Amino acid sequence: MERLEDCLSFVIGKAQxxxxxxxxxxxxxxxxxxxxxxxxxxxxxxxxxxxxxxxxRLVLDSATMAGLIDRMETGGWLERRADPGGDRRMSRVYLTEKGAQLEKSLNEAMDRVNAQFVKALGEERAASLWRGLEAIANLSIPERRSTPAVSAAAKATLTE
Incomplete structure (x- = not known):
């Protein structure tokens, strides 16, 4: 490769x-x-x-996840509870009312982000890019083969 910009890792990193x-x-x-x-x-x-x-599900290591859950529990969005099956070595993570109430607002915020990039790329190009990125992401994770569609809310934002 002649230039750094010809490196897929660099370009994907900048886009990320x-x-x-x-x-x-x-x-x-x-x-x-x-x-x-x-x-x-x-x-x-x-x-x-x-x-x-x-x-x-999120492809994160356990130490990172433990820290995230700790901070989110402190923030009041999650709580740990004992495993209902009686396994004392394991706890389960549940949404609190505060965490559950964020769903609509946060989904709308992220729909706007998605729509912003779809609009910048154009719908056809964005769909092609999405498929390509999913193919790369799924190379080492064969059980993940679904293609999420751009949500109806994001599509509606595009037409506004």
Whole structure:
């Protein structure tokens, strides 16, 4: 390669910085980071997961996840409870009322972020990019093969 900009890792990294910056700005009014949003999103889909299940879904290590859960518990969004099956070695993570109430607002904020980038790229190019990035992301994770669509809210934002 002749230039740094010809390196896929560099270009993806720069794009990731832009998306993360926009996400941080959108979530900041709620006091939530993009990674905390991801944890909340997973728990809105299925509350009561254990740490290992969250790590697997978000592809994070257990030390990182433990620190995130600690901070989110302190923030009042989550709580740990004993495993209902009686396994004393494991706790499960549940949304608090405060965490559950954030769902609509945070989803709307992230829909706006997604729509911002889809608008900048154009819908066709954005869909192609999304498929390409998912293909790269799924290379080492064969069980993840679904393609999330741009939400109806994000599409509506595009037409406004």
């Amino acid at each position: 910085q832009q998306v993360t910056k926009a996400s941080r700005e959108a979530l900041a009014p709620f006091g939530v980071t993009p990674v905390q949003f991801a944890i909340l999103k997973v728990l809105w889909e299925r509350d009561g997961l254990n740490g290992a299940e969250l790590c697997s």
